Amino acid sequence: MPEIKELVKGLADKHGRGRESLIPILQGIIAEERYISDAAMSEVAVELDMSAALVYGTATFYSFLDTEPRGKYVIRICKTITCDMKGKKQIVKTLEDLLKIKVGETTKDNKFTLLETNCLGWCHKGPAMLINSIPYDTLDVNKVTEIIMDYIRK
Amino acid sequence: MKNVKRVDIIFGAYTQEKYKVLEQALKKSSDQIISEVIESGLKGRGGAGFPTGLKWKYTAQEKELVKYVVCNADEGEPGTFKDREILTRVPRKVFSGMAMCGKAIGAKKGYLYLRGEYLYMLPELMEELELFHNSVKEFNFDFKIEIAMGSGAYICGEESALFESIEGKRGEPRNKPPYPTVSGVFGKPTVINNVETFVNTMMIMRLGVDEFKKLGTSDSRGSKLFSVSGDTPIAGIYEIELGMSLQDFVDEFGDGDTKAVQVGGASGFCVPRKKFKDTIIGFEGVPTGGSMMLFNSSRSMYNVLKNYVEFFEEESCGQCTPCRVGCQQLKKGIEAVKKGEKSAAYLVTLQKLADTMKISSKCGLGQSVANSFSSIVDNFKEEMIY
Numbered sequence: 001m002p003e004i005k006e007l008v009k010g011l012a013d014k015h016g017r018g019r020e021s022l023i024p025i026l027q028g029i030i031a032e033e034r035y036i037s038d039a040a041m042s043e044v045a046v047e048l049d050m051s052a053a054l055v056y057g058t059a060t061f062y063s064f065l066d067t068e069p070r071g072k073y074v075i076r077i078c079k080t081i082t083c084d085m086k087g088k089k090q091i092v093k094t095l096e097d098l099l100k101i102k103v104g105e106t107t108k109d110n111k112f113t114l115l116e117t118n119c120l121g122w123c124h125k126g127p128a129m130l131i132n133s134i135p136y137d138t139l140d141v142n143k144v145t146e147i148i149m150d151y152i153r154k
Numbered sequence: 155m156k157n158v159k160r161v162d163i164i165f166g167a168y169t170q171e172k173y174k175v176l177e178q179a180l181k182k183s184s185d186q187i188i189s190e191v192i193e194s195g196l197k198g199r200g201g202a203g204f205p206t207g208l209k210w211k212y213t214a215q216e217k218e219l220v221k222y223v224v225c226n227a228d229e230g231e232p233g234t235f236k237d238r239e240i241l242t243r244v245p246r247k248v249f250s251g252m253a254m255c256g257k258a259i260g261a262k263k264g265y266l267y268l269r270g271e272y273l274y275m276l277p278e279l280m281e282e283l284e285l286f287h288n289s290v291k292e293f294n295f296d297f298k299i300e301i302a303m304g305s306g307a308y309i310c311g312e313e314s315a316l317f318e319s320i321e322g323k324r325g326e327p328r329n330k331p332p333y334p335t336v337s338g339v340f341g342k343p344t345v346i347n348n349v350e351t352f353v354n355t356m357m358i359m360r361l362g363v364d365e366f367k368k369l370g371t372s373d374s375r376g377s378k379l380f381s382v383s384g385d386t387p388i389a390g391i392y393e394i395e396l397g398m399s400l401q402d403f404v405d406e407f408g409d410g411d412t413k414a415v416q417v418g419g420a421s422g423f424c425v426p427r428k429k430f431k432d433t434i435i436g437f438e439g440v441p442t443g444g445s446m447m448l449f450n451s452s453r454s455m456y457n458v459l460k461n462y463v464e465f466f467e468e469e470s471c472g473q474c475t476p477c478r479v480g481c482q483q484l485k486k487g488i489e490a491v492k493k494g495e496k497s498a499a500y501l502v503t504l505q506k507l508a509d510t511m512k513i514s515s516k517c518g519l520g521q522s523v524a525n526s527f528s529s530i531v532d533n534f535k536e537e538m539i540y
Binding site: 018019020021022023024026027058061062063064065079081085118119122123124125126133134 | 229230231232233234235237238269270271272273274302303304305306307308319320321322323324325326381382383384385389390391445447453457458461462465468469471
């Protein structure tokens, strides 16, 4: 895959080729591709001259460094107790109905992936979620519907 | 008399001239800075409460040429959101504290390790960082700060796991000793402090040691940011002097029906209503990184505990057996008791397991699971069973 090769090379030029550059490079792949494919991991290993096992071991440790295909927009809903108390379950149900997928799944058009995550740091304004890196707080059924409709139109 | 003493220092306005407090602090000698921080009695604001000045002193004493300052902004403890607020509203004070620490210990480089969940803040932080670098150059002080991003791992808030992550590795905690003051990031002597701690060191420079010591109690000097959430009509961030009783806190923030407060997040302690009066919030009582979750009588403490245990099970790095297997077994165990597959007496066995994790786990994550587990099981046994 020539595009992946180009992407990894560009990221390595920017961040360097030492071990400490590995995570920034993997984060750079996520920003572009939303997940790190096996091909991308091999490419990083070649570019940084380290074993693919090291790249795989590092990538799979971090929950935001996805190694499975993800949609263009990755939704992560906070499942920690305070968001749960403020109605997180209702928000999850609304999202599942709107996107016609369950938590952990990706829509057929590869546009959305729905995931749960641990505390996002918005406990005073729960329920909260991230879409890619953008946080949304104080969610209710109407608000979350509006947000998702906006993304669907994008 | 109002027993919850609110103050407004941490989020106070910047000086008119950019980085003025830092400029003045940098005129002091390394020894002078360290002795002022020691004298202030400041203890780390991340939760563990190690005396900040001593940490700086030990690192300054190391003979290595290369040393580092690391700011821990991997704020992942459930119920905590103060560091995000600090970095959004007053990042200048954080960078200033890091630079002053650099002067005190003889470091030229600092890292701010920001959790992946806060990636959206990066553009604004970079803007302030540029201003910072220009300012320290004007002051003829050689110090650079780099922002390292996390990627969704609670364990990276553990200091040695955080170093591993900066080095590009899996965030697995190291054995201690050696401590960071001797061998931290890249194996070099390192001061690692919480975001709020660095702001506090600048507060000491601005107010002076004597004014700072007037806040709080003799065991818990200064003010502290509290992240208040759960069943409260006024959830949010509050700066309060340390040393209040939990009863005073609940009178101020509760909804009139508070049955328990989780102090210090999932790794902290659950305090039931009957103990509110006798519980002091501070290093002489129940310490906290600032997370205060309130639960009223409509909440099932079984659900609360299950949520915490699931959290630990997912966030355990899996490196050491007591924590990896222990978290899984605690979760299975409380589910079995709830379903009636195991008798109530099994809870005692589970508490023994939690105690074993406390003494045998490698890092603070596994060691602290017993805090919430035992305090919830002890105080709300009926809710665990029925």
